[in-house]
Amino acid sequence: MGWRMVAVAFFVDFVAVGFFFYSYGVFFKAIAAEFGDSRLGVALGLTVTNLVGAIAAPLVGRALDRYPLRWIIGVGAASMALGFLGLSQVQTPIQFYLVLGLFIGFGASSMGNLATSKLVANWFDRKRGTALGIAATGVSLSGVVMPYISAEIISTYGWRNGFMVYGFFTFFVVLPLVLRLVISKPEEVGLRPDGALVLDSTGSQPGQEGEGNSAPAEPRISMRDVIRERNFWAIVLTFALMFCCMSTTLTHMVPRLTDLGHDLSLASLVMSLCAGLGVLGKLSFGWLGDKLPVRRIMLLIIVVQFIGQYMMYANVELLWFALGAALFGYGVGGVVPMHGTVIGKTFGRERFGAVLGAMRPAMFPIQILGVPFAGWVYDTTGSYAQAFEVLLGLYFFAALAITFYQAPSVLRSRMV
Numbered sequence: 001m002g003w004r005m006v007a008v009a010f011f012v013d014f015v016a017v018g019f020f021f022y023s024y025g026v027f028f029k030a031i032a033a034e035f036g037d038s039r040l041g042v043a044l045g046l047t048v049t050n051l052v053g054a055i056a057a058p059l060v061g062r063a064l065d066r067y068p069l070r071w072i073i074g075v076g077a078a079s080m081a082l083g084f085l086g087l088s089q090v091q092t093p094i095q096f097y098l099v100l101g102l103f104i105g106f107g108a109s110s111m112g113n114l115a116t117s118k119l120v121a122n123w124f125d126r127k128r129g130t131a132l133g134i135a136a137t138g139v140s141l142s143g144v145v146m147p148y149i150s151a152e153i154i155s156t157y158g159w160r161n162g163f164m165v166y167g168f169f170t171f172f173v174v175l176p177l178v179l180r181l182v183i184s185k186p187e188e189v190g191l192r193p194d195g196a197l198v199l200d201s202t203g204s205q206p207g208q209e210g211e212g213n214s215a216p217a218e219p220r221i222s223m224r225d226v227i228r229e230r231n232f233w234a235i236v237l238t239f240a241l242m243f244c245c246m247s248t249t250l251t252h253m254v255p256r257l258t259d260l261g262h263d264l265s266l267a268s269l270v271m272s273l274c275a276g277l278g279v280l281g282k283l284s285f286g287w288l289g290d291k292l293p294v295r296r297i298m299l300l301i302i303v304v305q306f307i308g309q310y311m312m313y314a315n316v317e318l319l320w321f322a323l324g325a326a327l328f329g330y331g332v333g334g335v336v337p338m339h340g341t342v343i344g345k346t347f348g349r350e351r352f353g354a355v356l357g358a359m360r361p362a363m364f365p366i367q368i369l370g371v372p373f374a375g376w377v378y379d380t381t382g383s384y385a386q387a388f389e390v391l392l393g394l395y396f397f398a399a400l401a402i403t404f405y406q407a408p409s410v411l412r413s414r415m416v
Contacts, residue, residue, distance in 0.1 A: 002123040009116035010138035016112040018142020019166040023150040025254040030159040043375030052105025054364035061357015070182035076111025077175040084167030088160040117340040118353040122185040125193040133286015133337035143275020147268035234404040240363035241398035248370030274329030281333020289341035305331035306395040
């Protein structure tokens, strides 16, 4: 049953991320041409989306800890569907930003990684990292498939019809599946995390005896203690810097390649290659998350991304750029499962949604700067070079930030 929830999370992540975030770079130039040809203007659309998501995240996180997940994810799916349909009809930049904020931003926060990570974390403990890694491959697989599909739709039918197709699919396929299949936690169907049988009143599984079968309940952490913890801020800063570099690179990758003279379909295939290596990254780093210390894995992810980023920055030849994109994508694959893994290890299952939700607005000021900054640099200089030089420097700050993370034993001793 737990692995069925992983499959649901996989599918939901595929749609929530692939239909919008992985496709946004492919839609980028077409939307810019429609509304004044400003890359900063289109980049600000993603800023608006993330701003609303950051504002909504604490409320969504608390709701995920209190209410059935199928309803929270279902509301998010309905909002995303309306957002896609709205994008297909907008006529002005103001309408564009309003639809992105009110529908896509809220929907992505309620339906995306915040909700799917909570679902998987509820169902797994010992194998949490592996399960989160498998679920998160939906994100990367969407990145393999959706950029090329989006490019073909845009080239043949136009960007508005592309968003319309995504809206109808989300409403008529994704929403019904979520409402039918999502089960919030294993205790609702007589199970424990990782598929164990539910414990009886003596602390043993039915039909078994002995203290070795007992599983003490996770202590509940007060949110005041969470916010005061050094680990909370070490995680926030590290992942904010990583998400800043990742979102900027993925959003502007296709425009960078088309600027070099490659057609849209070929550029989208490089994006697909990047996302495809992300599948391997999610599986391998998710597995490592159950085996190795957090700091060691995060430092490895940072190094891998830095090397891939530098290869893309230093080379205009398609082959070397694509190899850099592949290496970068492998590193990107490790970030999402590790984010869920480190929160679960540090703060436990019961507060997972609230902690993840609280981190979103804390990360936002840093996380969101990169995409519009790169658009502004291009509009000003006619090149992305200076923007990506800054990104290369941010990896050093991310590596420094994760060194302040400590094993959670100290925090657990103060849980209330």
